[in-house]
Amino acid sequence: MKQKIKSIIDKLTAPDISFADVRITSTDYESIFFMNANLRSYGNSKGSPAIGIRVLIDGCFGFAGSKDLSAASIERLIAKARSNAIHGALFQKEKLTFPALPASTGEYVHQPEIDPFAMPKAEKLEYLQRLATSIKPAGKIVHSYVATEFERQEKYYANSEGSYNHMIVTNTLPMMMVVASDGKQTQSRTWPGHMSAGRAGFELFYQQKFEENTETIIKEATDLLVADVITEEKADIIIGAGHLALQLHESVGHATEADRIFGQEISYAGKTFVKPAMLGNFRYGSDILNIYSDSTDPKGLGYSPMDDEGVPARRVDIIKNGILVDQQSSRHIAHKLGLAPSSNMKASFADDYPLVRMTNFCIAPGKGSLEELIASTERGYFLDYTKTWSIDDNRNNFQFTTEIGYKIRDGKIVGIVKEPTYFGITPEFWNACDAICGEEEWAYHSTFHCGKGEPGQVMRLSHGVAPARFKNINVSVKM
Amino acid sequence: MNEQLKHLNSALQQHPELKYVLTFREWQTDFLRFYQSQTNYNISKDSSSLAATLYKGKKSCSFTVDHPDNPKIEAALKTALDMIDAMPEDPDFVDIEDDLTLARPRQIVNNIEALGLNEKTRILRELAGRAAKYGFELYGTFICNYQSWQMLNSNGLDKTSTLSPIYLEVKAVHKDSQVTVLETFGGDDFSYFKEASFSDNLLTKIALAQNPVVDVAPGEYEVILAPRCVAEFAQYLSSGMRAASVDSHNSFFEGKLNQQLFPTFFSITDDPTDPQMIRRDYGDQGHIYRALKLIEDGQFRAFMCGQYYHLKLGLPKNGNTGACLKIKAGNAKLSDMITSVKKGLYISSLHYMNFINARETSLTGLTRDGTFLIEDGKITKVVNNLRFTERICRIFENLIELEDTAHTIPFSDNYGEFSVSSARAPHARVQGFNISSSTRTI
Structure with a gap:
C-alpha cells in the first residue's frame, strides 16, 4: 500500500497542482447491542476500504473520495478532484495558500492488551451476556442495554511535499444503561457515562469496572425516582471528570477551532465567540486553568504522528494561566492568523475531507484528590454522567443536565438530586473555576461521536481531565 | 440485479434453515460548501455496500461489505455462518418483513448530472452579488445526492428505490454585526426552485437584519x-x-x-x-x-x-x-x-x-x-x-x-x-x- 499511495502522489505532480495529498484507510468494525438482556443486534464489517484525493489548484481545494481503490477508480478520482478545484475557483475571492513544510515520516502500530477482533467470540459474547443479564429489567428497572463498538483502522497518508505516515490503532466504545420507572416518570443511569471510549481493546471493560458498577446504577436510577431537584438559584458545583470532558469539549474545544473564526462551519456546526484579536490577551478562565491540544500522546484517541495535512504531531498550549494563547488550526488558517499549524487536521475516514478537529484536548491537572475537593466544599453539588447538552452557535451559552447530582453539605455527600441542570456563559464559567484535582484523578475520557463538517463526519478523540470546582453557578432553569 | 447481491442471494438459497435480509446500496454526492461568498471546498464522494442480516431461529448475525466483490462476500458469509449458532437468542424475534407491496414506479432524475457545478456556482455568484450590496456575505452548502438501494429477503421481498435530493442552504451574514438570515430550498425536483423568489426572499430577510x-x-x-x-x-x-x-x-x-x-x-x-x-x-x-x-x-x-x-x-x-x-x-x-x-x-x-x-x-x-x-x-x-x-x-x-x-x-x-x-x-x-x-x- 505504501507503494500504491506514493504512486498516486506521483500522478499528482502537475505544474498547476501546488499541493496534493492522498489518504487510504482500511477499517474493521464490530458492534454488539444487548437490550433487556437479549442480543438485539450484532454487526461487523471487515477491511472496509476508503481513499481520498485532495488537490490545490489556483488557490482552491478540490476533493474526491470513494470506497473503490481500483486503478480505474483512482484515475477517475484524480480527474474529479481536479475538476472540483477548478470549478470551485470560479466562486472564490481569496486564493488559499500556506507555507511548505519539510518532508517527515510517521509510523505507529498500537497493540491492545485484548484484541477484540482476535479474542474468541464466545468469550466476548458470554461476558456481555452476563453483564446484560445483571442489569435486566426487574423491580423499578424497565429497560436496559449493554452496547459496544470495536474499531481497528489502518491508515496511510502521503503528500506532495514528501511526507508519509502509516498507523494502525484499535479503539473501543463500551456502554451500559438502565432506565427506572414508577409509571409516571423515568430516570436513567449510564456507566461509565457518555465519554466511555478508549484507545484499547476489550480490556476497557475491565479497566472501567463494568461488573463492579451494575448494582450502583440500578440503585441510583431507582433512587432518582423519588429524589428532589435542586432548589437554589446558584450553587458551587464540582463536575466529575466524565462530564467535565464534555463541558471542555463544547465550550473550549470547539470554540478554539480556528476554522470557526472564519465562518467555515457556519452552515452546520456554527461559529465561535473567539476573535483573532483575543489571542494572547483574552482571559478565558481563572489563573489555574491550563488547556492544551496534544496529538503526541499515544494513550489518547487523538494521537497521530502526523495530521491529515502532513503536520507532525504537536502539543500546543491553548489557554495558559487562564489566557487564550493559541488555536487549533489548519495550515491555511494558521498562516492567516500568523501561527504555526497545530496538527489538528483530521478526516474520520480516507474518503472524508480533512477538517480542524480536536485530538487529545486536555485540562492540565491541579492538586489534590476528589475526596479532598468534596471535603473542602461547604455547600454545593457534585454533578456527573451527562444527560443533556446544548450550546449556542457561538459556543458562548451552554446548558447541561447530568443524570445525577450528589448534594454536599459541610464537606460531605448527604443525598442525591435528579436531573440537575446548570447553565452559563463560557468565559464567566471558566473564570469561576477555583480548583482542579491532581494527577491522581486525571484520565482520558473519549468519544467516537464528535460530529462536524458537511458531509458529516464523526471523529474519535479524547479529553484528559480531572474533576474541578466552579463557584456560584446558575442551577435554576425555569420551565 | 446487482451482481454481488445476486451472488449472495444464490449462496443463501443453499441454506433453507436461514431467513435473511440483503440490501445493496449505492450512494454519490456532489457537495459544494461555501463561506465568505466563496468556495470552501468542493467534494465528490461515492460508495457502495452490501449489508446482510441472517436469522437462524431466534439467533441473528449481520455483516456489511463495503465496495463488495465475490471473494469478500464469501469470506464474510463464512464468518457469519460459523458464528450464528454461538449467538445468544433474541426471544422477541419472530419474523422479517412480509409486506411485498411495490410502490408505483417513479421517474428519478439524477440531479448530480442535471445540476452541474457551473450552474451551482452561477446561482451562488448572483446571490452573493445581491447580498454584497447590503454588506452581507454568503455561507452554506449546495448539495446533490444520488442514491439507490435494492432489498431482498427470504420472504420474497424484492424492492428497489432511488432518491436524488437537492439541498441548498444559504446563510447571509453581515460582515460587521454577524447578524444572520437563512433561506433554503430542498426537494427532488429542481423545477420547484424559483431563483428570483429565492433571491427576493433572502433580500427581504436581509432588510430585516439591518435593524438594531x-x-x-x-x-x-x-x-x-x-x-x-x-x-x-x-x-x-x-x-x-x-x-x-x-x-x-x-x-x-x-x-x-x-x-x-x-x-x-x-x-x-x-x-x-x-x-x-x-x-x-x-x-x-x-x-x-x-x-x-x-x-x-x-x-x-x-x-x-x-x-x-x-x-x-x-x-x-x-x-x-x-x-x-x-x-x-x-x-x-x-x-x-x-x-x-x-x-x-x-x-x-x-x-x-x-x-x-x-x-x-x-x-x-x-x-x-x-x-x-x-x-x-x-x-x-x-x-x-x-x-x-x-x-x-x-x-x-x-x-x-x-x-x-x-x-x-x-x-x-x-x-x-x-x-x-x-x-x-x-x-x-x-x-x-x-x-x-x-x-x-x-
Whole structure:
C-alpha cells in the first residue's frame, strides 16, 4: 500500500497542482447491542476500504473520495478532484495558500492488551451476556442495554511535499444503561457515562469496572425516582471528570477551532465567540486553568504522528494561566492568523475531507484528590454522567443536565438530586473555576461521536481531565 | 440485479434453515460548501455496500461489505455462518418483513448530472452579488445526492428505490454585526426552485437584519415560529410516536391513542408522496411507505411501527419512519399573525436541541439565523440568539393559530451516512414560549 499511495502522489505532480495529498484507510468494525438482556443486534464489517484525493489548484481545494481503490477508480478520482478545484475557483475571492513544510515520516502500530477482533467470540459474547443479564429489567428497572463498538483502522497518508505516515490503532466504545420507572416518570443511569471510549481493546471493560458498577446504577436510577431537584438559584458545583470532558469539549474545544473564526462551519456546526484579536490577551478562565491540544500522546484517541495535512504531531498550549494563547488550526488558517499549524487536521475516514478537529484536548491537572475537593466544599453539588447538552452557535451559552447530582453539605455527600441542570456563559464559567484535582484523578475520557463538517463526519478523540470546582453557578432553569 | 447481491442471494438459497435480509446500496454526492461568498471546498464522494442480516431461529448475525466483490462476500458469509449458532437468542424475534407491496414506479432524475457545478456556482455568484450590496456575505452548502438501494429477503421481498435530493442552504451574514438570515430550498425536483423568489426572499430577510440588535430578558413570550422551527419541533415530538420508544418506556404518547392532546386545528401526517418534498417509496425494512395520520385534529392517531415491534408489542404495522412530516396549514395570513403580536419574538431557526426528558418532551435548545423582536405588530429589532427550555407538548398545546400556507423545509442529516430529508410546515403563533436565557451574541 505504501507503494500504491506514493504512486498516486506521483500522478499528482502537475505544474498547476501546488499541493496534493492522498489518504487510504482500511477499517474493521464490530458492534454488539444487548437490550433487556437479549442480543438485539450484532454487526461487523471487515477491511472496509476508503481513499481520498485532495488537490490545490489556483488557490482552491478540490476533493474526491470513494470506497473503490481500483486503478480505474483512482484515475477517475484524480480527474474529479481536479475538476472540483477548478470549478470551485470560479466562486472564490481569496486564493488559499500556506507555507511548505519539510518532508517527515510517521509510523505507529498500537497493540491492545485484548484484541477484540482476535479474542474468541464466545468469550466476548458470554461476558456481555452476563453483564446484560445483571442489569435486566426487574423491580423499578424497565429497560436496559449493554452496547459496544470495536474499531481497528489502518491508515496511510502521503503528500506532495514528501511526507508519509502509516498507523494502525484499535479503539473501543463500551456502554451500559438502565432506565427506572414508577409509571409516571423515568430516570436513567449510564456507566461509565457518555465519554466511555478508549484507545484499547476489550480490556476497557475491565479497566472501567463494568461488573463492579451494575448494582450502583440500578440503585441510583431507582433512587432518582423519588429524589428532589435542586432548589437554589446558584450553587458551587464540582463536575466529575466524565462530564467535565464534555463541558471542555463544547465550550473550549470547539470554540478554539480556528476554522470557526472564519465562518467555515457556519452552515452546520456554527461559529465561535473567539476573535483573532483575543489571542494572547483574552482571559478565558481563572489563573489555574491550563488547556492544551496534544496529538503526541499515544494513550489518547487523538494521537497521530502526523495530521491529515502532513503536520507532525504537536502539543500546543491553548489557554495558559487562564489566557487564550493559541488555536487549533489548519495550515491555511494558521498562516492567516500568523501561527504555526497545530496538527489538528483530521478526516474520520480516507474518503472524508480533512477538517480542524480536536485530538487529545486536555485540562492540565491541579492538586489534590476528589475526596479532598468534596471535603473542602461547604455547600454545593457534585454533578456527573451527562444527560443533556446544548450550546449556542457561538459556543458562548451552554446548558447541561447530568443524570445525577450528589448534594454536599459541610464537606460531605448527604443525598442525591435528579436531573440537575446548570447553565452559563463560557468565559464567566471558566473564570469561576477555583480548583482542579491532581494527577491522581486525571484520565482520558473519549468519544467516537464528535460530529462536524458537511458531509458529516464523526471523529474519535479524547479529553484528559480531572474533576474541578466552579463557584456560584446558575442551577435554576425555569420551565 | 446487482451482481454481488445476486451472488449472495444464490449462496443463501443453499441454506433453507436461514431467513435473511440483503440490501445493496449505492450512494454519490456532489457537495459544494461555501463561506465568505466563496468556495470552501468542493467534494465528490461515492460508495457502495452490501449489508446482510441472517436469522437462524431466534439467533441473528449481520455483516456489511463495503465496495463488495465475490471473494469478500464469501469470506464474510463464512464468518457469519460459523458464528450464528454461538449467538445468544433474541426471544422477541419472530419474523422479517412480509409486506411485498411495490410502490408505483417513479421517474428519478439524477440531479448530480442535471445540476452541474457551473450552474451551482452561477446561482451562488448572483446571490452573493445581491447580498454584497447590503454588506452581507454568503455561507452554506449546495448539495446533490444520488442514491439507490435494492432489498431482498427470504420472504420474497424484492424492492428497489432511488432518491436524488437537492439541498441548498444559504446563510447571509453581515460582515460587521454577524447578524444572520437563512433561506433554503430542498426537494427532488429542481423545477420547484424559483431563483428570483429565492433571491427576493433572502433580500427581504436581509432588510430585516439591518435593524438594531438588542437583548431580551428571560421569560414567557408570544412567538411566531418560522416553518423550520415548527417542523423541527414536530420531528422531535415524533420520536415519541415510534414503537421503539414505547418499548423503551420513553414515549410521551404511550397510553394516549385517540386522546385530544393539542388544539383541533393541529394535524401531522407522515406523507412520502408530496412532489414538493423529498419523496420516499419504502420504509427502512422495505415496507411500502404510505401517508399516515399521526395527529389528526389534535388527537394522537398512530405509532410508527415496523415488523419487529408489530410482533413484539402488537401495534399495527405501517412501516412509516417520520421522514416526511407534514404539518397541516391553518387559515391565518402571516402578515396578520405578526400584526396581532403586541410584544413578542419571531424565531427563524433552532440550534442544538436535546431532550432533557424525552418521555416528558422536555428539552433545551437555542434560536439561530435570525431572531427578531415584534413590537406593536411590527418586526422592529434583531435579538441576540436565545436559549429556550420547554416541553414540546406544551408548545403545541399553546398554539394560537397556523399560517394558511405550508412551506417545504429541507434538513441534512450529518450523523452517519449523509442524507437529506424534508418536512412541510406553516408559520405558527404560540403563546407562553419559555426563553430561559440569552446567549448575548448573534
